Amino acid sequence: MPDTNPPEFQPSPPPAWVGDVTRVPYWVYRDKDLLKTEQERVFEGPVWNFLCLESEIANSGDWRATLVGQMPVVVVRDTGGSIAAFENRCAHRGALICLDNAGSDAKDFQCVYHAWRYDLRGNLKSVAFQRGVNGKGGMAADFRVEDHGPRKLRTTTLCGLVFGTFHDDTPGIESFMGSDVLTGFKRVVADRQIEIIGRFVEVLPNNWKMYAENVRDSYHASLLHLFFATFRINRLSQGGGLTVSPNGGCSVSSTFAPTEADDKAYSGMRSVDDDYKLEDASLIDVVDEHPDRIRQHIVTVFPNFVVQKTQNAMALRFFTPSGIDRTNLEWIYFGYADDTPEMRKRRLRHLNLGGPAGFVSMEDGCVGGFVERGIATAEDAASIVAMGGAGIESQPTRATEAAVRGFWSLWRRMVGV
Amino acid sequence: MSTLRIAELNAAYASAIDNDRLEAWPDFFVDDCLYKITSAENYRRGYAAGIVYADSRAMLRDRVIALRSANIYERQSYRHIIGLPLINSTKADGITAEAPFLVARIMRDGRMDLFATGVYIDRLREEASQLRFVERIVVCDSGHFDTLLAIPL
Numbered sequence: 001m002p003d004t005n006p007p008e009f010q011p012s013p014p015p016a017w018v019g020d021v022t023r024v025p026y027w028v029y030r031d032k033d034l035l036k037t038e039q040e041r042v043f044e045g046p047v048w049n050f051l052c053l054e055s056e057i058a059n060s061g062d063w064r065a066t067l068v069g070q071m072p073v074v075v076v077r078d079t080g081g082s083i084a085a086f087e088n089r090c091a092h093r094g095a096l097i098c099l100d101n102a103g104s105d106a107k108d109f110q111c112v113y114h115a116w117r118y119d120l121r122g123n124l125k126s127v128a129f130q131r132g133v134n135g136k137g138g139m140a141a142d143f144r145v146e147d148h149g150p151r152k153l154r155t156t157t158l159c160g161l162v163f164g165t166f167h168d169d170t171p172g173i174e175s176f177m178g179s180d181v182l183t184g185f186k187r188v189v190a191d192r193q194i195e196i197i198g199r200f201v202e203v204l205p206n207n208w209k210m211y212a213e214n215v216r217d218s219y220h221a222s223l224l225h226l227f228f229a230t231f232r233i234n235r236l237s238q239g240g241g242l243t244v245s246p247n248g249g250c251s252v253s254s255t256f257a258p259t260e261a262d263d264k265a266y267s268g269m270r271s272v273d274d275d276y277k278l279e280d281a282s283l284i285d286v287v288d289e290h291p292d293r294i295r296q297h298i299v300t301v302f303p304n305f306v307v308q309k310t311q312n313a314m315a316l317r318f319f320t321p322s323g324i325d326r327t328n329l330e331w332i333y334f335g336y337a338d339d340t341p342e343m344r345k346r347r348l349r350h351l352n353l354g355g356p357a358g359f360v361s362m363e364d365g366c367v368g369g370f371v372e373r374g375i376a377t378a379e380d381a382a383s384i385v386a387m388g389g390a391g392i393e394s395q396p397t398r399a400t401e402a403a404v405r406g407f408w409s410l411w412r413r414m415v416g417v
Numbered sequence: 418m419s420t421l422r423i424a425e426l427n428a429a430y431a432s433a434i435d436n437d438r439l440e441a442w443p444d445f446f447v448d449d450c451l452y453k454i455t456s457a458e459n460y461r462r463g464y465a466a467g468i469v470y471a472d473s474r475a476m477l478r479d480r481v482i483a484l485r486s487a488n489i490y491e492r493q494s495y496r497h498i499i500g501l502p503l504i505n506s507t508k509a510d511g512i513t514a515e516a517p518f519l520v521a522r523i524m525r526d527g528r529m530d531l532f533a534t535g536v537y538i539d540r541l542r543e544e545a546s547q548l549r550f551v552e553r554i555v556v557c558d559s560g561h562f563d564t565l566l567a568i569p570l
Binding site for chain 1: 465468470472475483486487489562563564567
């Protein structure tokens with residue numbers, strides 16, 4: 001009898017990455033097998049994954065469900081006050097242990113499927129009917145609950161934010177970020193207690209790495225986002241700079257307040273009209289909260305976390321793949337707990353610049369989709385990432401792609417291509 | 418104040434947005450209005466921030482100019498289906514009402530999706546025999562927004 005089964009599908013290994021990080025091959029966004037590799041080597045590799053704010057799990061028994069890459073995890077405040085995190089997957093049949101986004105006052109966790117029970121640190125404590133019923137059924141005599149349980153993360157906190165890692169060799173988060181990026185990070189979140197004032201998810205039609213590049217790409221900002229230029233608020237020739245961590249994966253991009261000096265950096269560019277003026281200038285009514293004249297401050301932490309301050313608006317961004325060409329971008333808007341009512345209102349107004357409807361961020365939602373569609377048949381081709389040279393060193397300009405190259409250097413080392 | 422008058426206002430509001438007469442959109446609001454787009458969960462938690470937050474009619478006009486002249490997004494349009502308004506209170510200084518909505522988004526390449534559902538939570542006031550929104554809080558049922566939100570809800 002002839003064999004009618006089709007031959008088993010064998011995924012082909014990713015093609016080689018030819019050359020350096022000034023050329024990024026398009027297969028890195030489209031190869032479905034890569035998602036699994038990235039899960040193992042990046043998200044579960046030697047990185048710190050953002051988990052939640054400490055204030056969200058302030059009391060013992062408070063917990064939050066989130067994702068490490070595509071893996072569901074739970075982060076919990078234990079009875080002793082320490083923070084635990086573990087894979088949100090029952091050791092028995094794999095069901096989610098926690099079904100909601102968050103909860104409080106938990107004494108333990110019990111899987112709904114067969115009532116296997118875990119303590120707040122994710123240790124399996126009991127198995128329903130372990131000894132059977134009326135002497136029949138049950139688990140084998142040598143079954144030990146200590147031998148089973150979800151995978152656990154090592155957690156750390158920095159300025160009220162909780163991070164976790166699965167890898168034994170992940171360096172401390174401060175050295176992972178490097179001292180210069182850490183300084184930028186602390187500028188926004190270190191000195192005052194932060195308070196969540198809004199939370200939204202933007203569903204992006206592109207691979208997660210396109211967004212990781214976008215947040216590191218200081219070159220595109222004043223070219224794609226014409227809001228500031230149209231209203232004569234911000235120019236590329238405005239002072240600023242880019243700092244990249246020694247490992248390449250983290251960065252700070254800064255833009256200083258504009259000066260009066262005339263400049264022609266936009267001459268000949270798309271649609272910059274002199275006639276537009278904001279009717280309500282409260283959108284750009286900035287109060288300097290730091291002695292540095294920085295108005296736009298974007299801090300990235302490899303692989304998928306951003307802290308930003310735009311004028312007086314502040315946000316955390318956290319993005320995870322939900323498929324090879326789909327990314328969930330979570331925006332967590334925050335203020336400081338001791339904000340005056342006036343400052344809080346100012347932040348609410350300035351937040352119009354960010355988020356899914358933001359005057360200077362909405363384009364970031366669609367541009368990844370433009371690339372996805374543009375490269376539909378271009379897996380053998382590569383993009384050009386050569387602005388500002390070939391290196392990943394910090395530069396006193398934003399007309400550079402050094403942080404994008406830095407991202408790819410670290411990604412290549414972890415993924416092994 | 419009749420339910421019908423508010424329903425007519427909502428119909429005119431939807432017609433202005435869906436037929437690309439965005440310049441008429443700010444005129445549905447009083448000068449010192451509040452227009453905010455948020456999600457049911459943010460609303461329930463009392464989070465003040467919105468993905469759009471405009472506390473003056475001038476900010477609404479600025480947003481229209483930005484959408485016309487500054488922001489980049491693919492050509493798209495909405496179809497609003499707004500349910501019957503429910504009047505919650507009528508007082509000397511105005512009315513509070515709510516109305517459920519569905520918004521489909523139609524992209525230039527023909528893709529058509531249910532983009533948002535939710536409820537408008539409104540405060541209205543009559544000015545020179547014209548009914549206007551003092552406050553329109555757009556409470557979307559889901560906190561997920563596909564790709565971007567350009568045209569107002």
